[in-house]
Structure formats: structure tokens, C-alpha cells
Amino acid sequence: MSNDEIFAAAYREHYWAVSRYVARRLGGRTSEVEEVVAEVFTVAWRRRADLPPSPLPWLYGVARNCLSNAVRGHGRLRRLVDRLGNDDTAHGRHIAAGPDADTPGGWVHDALGRLSPADQEVLRLAAWEELGIEEIAVALGCGQRAASMRLHRARGRLRAEIDRMRPAAATSGTATKEHDHG
Numbered sequence: 001m002s003n004d005e006i007f008a009a010a011y012r013e014h015y016w017a018v019s020r021y022v023a024r025r026l027g028g029r030t031s032e033v034e035e036v037v038a039e040v041f042t043v044a045w046r047r048r049a050d051l052p053p054s055p056l057p058w059l060y061g062v063a064r065n066c067l068s069n070a071v072r073g074h075g076r077l078r079r080l081v082d083r084l085g086n087d088d089t090a091h092g093r094h095i096a097a098g099p100d101a102d103t104p105g106g107w108v109h110d111a112l113g114r115l116s117p118a119d120q121e122v123l124r125l126a127a128w129e130e131l132g133i134e135e136i137a138v139a140l141g142c143g144q145r146a147a148s149m150r151l152h153r154a155r156g157r158l159r160a161e162i163d164r165m166r167p168a169a170a171t172s173g174t175a176t177k178e179h180d181h182g
Contacts, residue, residue, distance in 0.1 A: 007048040119154035122147070
């Protein structure tokens with residue numbers, strides 16, 4: 001198979017997986033998803049001779065870099081808009097939480113959001129993208145031992161963050177039950 005055919009097969013097979021990967025990380029900024037995905041496959045086209053036999057983890061690594069560029073660009077735009085005073089609050093608009101704002105499991109996303117971007121990424125690669133350690137290592141551009149350690153530590157920090165977030169009501173309810181039986 002030629003490099004062009006290898007690229008075409010990777011594109012057909014992994015376009016939607018890369019799109020989902022990017023969409024989940026852009027947090028609702030859907031207008032940017034197609035742009036970032038196009039950049040991912042542009043890089044893949046330019047480097048089609050470097051595509052590995054299992055290209056998805058490699059494509060996730062490229063997507064990670066493209067997302068970093070997009071996030072930096074979005075931050076610059078946001079700061080410019082804020083400086084110009086043309087943000088939503090300047091026009092008296094605000095976004096109200098919808099009826100499903102307290103979605104089940106939302107606290108997990110809150111806990112995840114409190115972690116470092118590196119911890120968030122390794123956990124998302126494992127949970128959302130369902131990658132194994134070897135594939136996570138490729139996506140992160142590190143060795144398998146480093147990827148395994150990063151995932152282990154990130155899981156520990158997520159557990160600790162969830163424990164910190166537990167509502168006081170849950171712990172006070174336990175104390176009340178113990179007091180009632182005493």
C-alpha cells in the first residue's frame with residue numbers, strides 16, 4: 001500500500017474518533033471542532049510516511065498538539081474581547097443554567113476540572129478514548145512506564161479530589177445515625 005492509501009485508510013477509519021476526541025476537549029465550542037480536526041489530518045497528510053500501523057494513538061497525539069494551539073488562540077481572542085468590553089456581561093446578557101444543569105455524575109466532571117491539564121488528559125485518554133497504556137504512551141509521546149505512572153498518579157489525585165468534594169451532608173448524616181444508636 002502506498003503512503004497515500006495508508007493515509008486514506010486512516011482518515012476513513014479514524015475521522016469520527018478524532019472528531020469525538022477533539023469535541024470532548026473543546027467544551028461546547030463546536031465551531032472549532034472541524035477546524036482542529038482538519039488541522040490534525042493536514043498534519044497526518046504531511047507526515048503520511050510516518051503513520052504507524054495503528055495510527056489512532058498517534059493521531060490523538062497530533063490532536064493534542066493542535067488543541068493546544070486552538071486553546072491558546074481562543075485565550076488570546078477572549079482577552080482581546082474582554083479588553084474591548086464587548087463580552088456578554090457588557091451587554092447585560094448572561095447564560096442561565098438549564099434544567100439539567102445538575103446532571104448525574106456532574107460532580108465527577110467538577111472533580112476532573114480541578115486537576116491539572118496533564119492529569120485530565122491522561123484520565124480522558126484512558127476513560128473516554130478507552131486506550132491502553134501502550135496507546136496512551138504513544139498519544140502522550142512518552143514511554144509506557146511513564147504513561148502508567150502518570151495514569152496511576154492522576155487516578156489517585158482524582159480520588160482525593162472526589163473525597164474533598166463529598167458533601168458535608170453525607171458525612172453529617174452518618175454522624176446523626178451513630179448518635180441515634182448511641
